[in-house]
Amino acid sequence: MRAALxxxxxxxxxASSARDDDADLARVAAWMAxxxxxxxxxxxxxxxxxAYKHVGAVLRVVPVAGAGLPGPGQAFYLEQALAESEDKPYxxxxxxxxxxxxxxxxxxxxxxxxxxxxGAWREPARLAGLAREELQLDxxxxxFWTRASDTRFTGVAGEAGTCRTALRGATHVTSKVELTxxxxxxxxxxFDDAGAHRWGPPPGAAGHAFSRRK
Numbered sequence: 064m065r066a067a068l069x070x071x072x073x074x075x076x077x078a079s080s081a082r083d084d085d086a087d088l089a090r091v092a093a094w095m096a097x098x099x100x101x102x103x104x105x106x107x108x109x110x111x112x113x114a115y116k117h118v119g120a121v122l123r124v125v126p127v128a129g130a131g132l133p134g135p136g137q138a139f140y141l142e143q144a145l146a147e148s149e150d151k152p153y154x155x156x157x158x159x160x161x162x163x164x165x166x167x168x169x170x171x172x173x174x175x176x177x178x179x180x181x182g183a184w185r186e187p188a189r190l191a192g193l194a195r196e197e198l199q200l201d202x203x204x205x206x207f208w209t210r211a212s213d214t215r216f217t218g219v220a221g222e223a224g225t226c227r228t229a230l231r232g233a234t235h236v237t238s239k240v241e242l243t244x245x246x247x248x249x250x251x252x253x254f255d256d257a258g259a260h261r262w263g264p265p266p267g268a269a270g271h272a273f274s275r276r277k
Contacts, residue, residue, distance in 0.1 A: 099273035136161030
């Protein structure tokens, strides 16, 4: 009898955990989607005379369907650009929000021909016919989410030096993200193999705080 009750308890606990996981994925998906900018942070930096001044940037994240990605989850197109040159984005990614070994994760894919999709946030249907062959997984750059509270998720990627780069003398990238219903704060930093900071906000500086426009 005791063993039977314990089995029922385990089944209920597993079902509850699955529902919580589904709720987390749905919440992260809802909070990721939208248009954001760093203008409020830029104004705060100027008013405070901050030593490190964050750039004015715009971020758009839109859901897409049928983007040629493997596995279940929600796919997004992400486009990020400086405010003065929105037609020349410096970051374009297709993102699959899914589960990997039970963990909630953003898997990041580069477009092999990104110039063909500039402005696709206005027409996400342009990405619906993407084939898997047109995308390249950012190996080692998965961003893993943790629910910090009912109002905040945190994400980390590349902490073990797995997200490789050759940009401006760096060999690897670390990313830390904080997500709420109204903001995405992203800290991307490049380091060399000796641990020297090469680009991005310097150690101790805050990440770029994108506030929701809509």
